[in-house]
Amino acid sequence: MASFLLKSVLVVVAVFSISSLAQASDPDILSDFIVPVGSAIDGNLFTFNGTRAIFGSVIQKFSVTKVGKAEFPVLDGQSVSLAVLQFPRRSVNLPHTHPHAAELLFVVEGSLEVGFVDTTNKLYTQTLQVGDLFVFPKGLVHYQYNSNRNELATAVSGFGSANAGTVSLPTTLFATGIDDQILAKSFKSDIATIQKIKAGLSP
DSSP states (O other): OHHHHHHHHHHHHHHHHHHHHHHTSOOOOSSSOOOOTTOOOSGGGGOOOTTGGGTTOOOSSOEEEEESTTTSGGGTTSOOEEEEEEEOTTEEEEEEEOTTOOEEEEEEESOEEEEEEOTTOOEEEEEEOTTOEEEEOTTOEEEEEEOOSSOOEEEEEEESSSOOOOEEHHHHHHSSOOOHHHHHHHTTOOHHHHHHHHHHHOO
């Protein structure tokens, strides 16, 4: 009886683990591609032109143009997406994570200071030039910064998921309604300072 119970528990654990892994990644589709409802199956289905406007555009603050499942529905099930990151002079892509995928960043203009923190709280940094690539492992906190006072910077990021997800640390911590006292204690600060940070994040 004990052996049967142990086997049953192991089976349940195994099924739960497999289910968790399956839910944490893109669906494994059984067809070549998924056709969005109401879409015609031709070359237009596989074409995205929403990035045309970024070339030659003038930006005043950091800008990201995402091309994921939400923007390009045919990516559903393809386990791939892309983002174009545009950095004005001395601008930063705030510390954030992508819970569903690693990020492979390719610098195509200017230079960027980048870094990520692993689960042992070790910081890895690098200064990237045009033509350099850098990988940010899945789920780890990372950032990109254009420290140049005179030049813009542009990078293209690829993700191993049609929906990489983005969790911005400043927004998640200070703009979602977490109690000021909890944040003050967590950061060994005071409520006035926390409220000042929250005010700075307001649009």
